[in-house]
Amino acid sequence: NAGVTQTPKFQVLKTGQSMTLQCAQDMNHNSMYWYRQDPGMGLRLIYYSASEGTTDKGEVPNGYNVSRLNKREFSLRLESAAPSQTSVYFCASIRGQQETQYFGPGTRLLVL
Amino acid sequence: AQSVAQPEDQVNVAEGNPLTVKCTYSVSGNPYLFWYVQYPNRGLQFLLKYITGDNLVKGSYGFEAEFNKSQTSFHLKKPSALVSDSALYFCAVRDDGGAGNMLTFGGGTRLMVKP
Numbered sequence: 001n002a003g004v005t006q007t008p009k010f011q012v013l014k015t016g017q018s019m020t021l022q023c024a025q026d027m028n029h030n031s032m033y034w035y036r037q038d039p040g041m042g043l044r045l046i047y048y049s050a051s052e053g054t055t056d057k058g059e060v061p062n063g064y065n066v067s068r069l070n071k072r073e074f075s076l077r078l079e080s081a082a083p084s085q086t087s088v089y090f091c092a093s094i095r096g097q098q099e100t101q102y103f104g105p106g107t108r109l110l111v112l
Numbered sequence: 113a114q115s116v117a118q119p120e121d122q123v124n125v126a127e128g129n130p131l132t133v134k135c136t137y138s139v140s141g142n143p144y145l146f147w148y149v150q151y152p153n154r155g156l157q158f159l160l161k162y163i164t165g166d167n168l169v170k171g172s173y174g175f176e177a178e179f180n181k182s183q184t185s186f187h188l189k190k191p192s193a194l195v196s197d198s199a200l201y202f203c204a205v206r207d208d209g210g211a212g213n214m215l216t217f218g219g220g221t222r223l224m225v226k227p
Contacts, residue, residue, distance in 0.1 A: 004155075031213050040121075042202060042219040043156075050212040058214070090155060097206070097213050098144060098163045103155040 001026050004104035006091050012110045013081045021076040021107050023091030031094045032074035033058075033101070034066060036087040043090065049074055081111045114139045114207045118218035125193045126226055133188040133221045135203030144206040145186040146215065147177055149199050156202065162186060173197070193225045 007022045025032065031050050035043040045058030049068040063085060065077045074093075078085060091104040115138045125131045137143055144163050148156040160171025167179045177188045186203060200222050204215040 033214070040219060042217040045214060045216075048212050048214060056212060092156075094213055097208065100146070100158050100161060101204075101213075101215055102158070103148075105155045 003027065004091055004093055004102050006089075006104040006107050008107060009105070010108045010110075012112065013078075014112055015082060017081050018077065018079050019081065019109075020078075021089055021091075021109075022073070023075065023104060024073045025091075025093040025102070026072065027093065027095070027102065028071070029093035029095045029102075030071075032068065033092045033094075034064075034074070034076045035090045035092065036060065036085075037090060037106075038087050046076065046089075081109075083111045085109065086111045114143075114205050114210060114214075114216045116203050116205050116216055116218035118201075118203055118221045120221050121219075122222045122224060124224045124226065127195050128192050131190050131193045131197070131223065131225070133201050133203075133223060135186045135188065135218060136184050137186060137203070137205040138184060139205060139207040139210075141207045141209035143184075143186075144208060145177075145179060146204040146206075147171065147175070147186075147188050148202045148204065150202065150220075151199050159188070159201075193223075195225050195227055198223055198225045 004025045033048040034046040047066040049055045052071045089107045092101045094101045146161045147159040162179045170176045203218045
């Protein structure tokens with residue numbers, strides 16, 4: 001099993017450009033999550049998908065959209081990137097409530 | 113609402129000495145508690161969790177944590193620190209009645225183990 005995979009690993013954008021971060025898991029997990037990590041602020045939840053076909057806002061959803069394409073894949077889109085979105089983005093997934101959440105390796109995004 | 117506090121930004125300890133990384137939490141229902149470790153330029157790796165049962169939980173790499181309901185704490189411990197334990201540690205909590213199985217993370221504690 002590859003676990004949780006993310007692409008790309010690193011990306012540089014100019015202000016106003018758009019991009020989609022891809023995430024996939026092969027563990028048959030029901031719920032998937034997108035976080036951002038900023039220095040001194042831990043991980044903050046952007047959006048999550050409790051199950052296939054559903055998505056909900058987390059703590060910091062502004063400027064982002066998501067798509068739960070199928071049970072395996074959960075993408076995060078920045079429609080018009082801003083310097084404040086410079087961060088490291090992590091995708092995670094979980095099977096059920098008492099289970100462990102597993103994380104991908106992260107995408108480092110720099111918006112100039 | 114659920115929240116986690118890690119009161120120390122950094123913990124310094126000498127190799128071979130015991131270490132403690134502190135975590136306190138707040139939930140409405142019963143807590144599910146987790147510790148993760150992050151090495152530089154890597155994702156988060158699961159260390160251990162408390163769901164129910166024995167208050168002392170043992171995890172990977174010799175780490176353990178003690179659940180204390182009255183003090184709403186879940187401190188991470190290791191009897192003898194290694195230089196290779198130096199990393200960023202995150203405590204996280206999930207409310208058993210919360211929607212979406214969401215985890216809330218603390219701000220992280222950097223552990224520095226000196227030779």
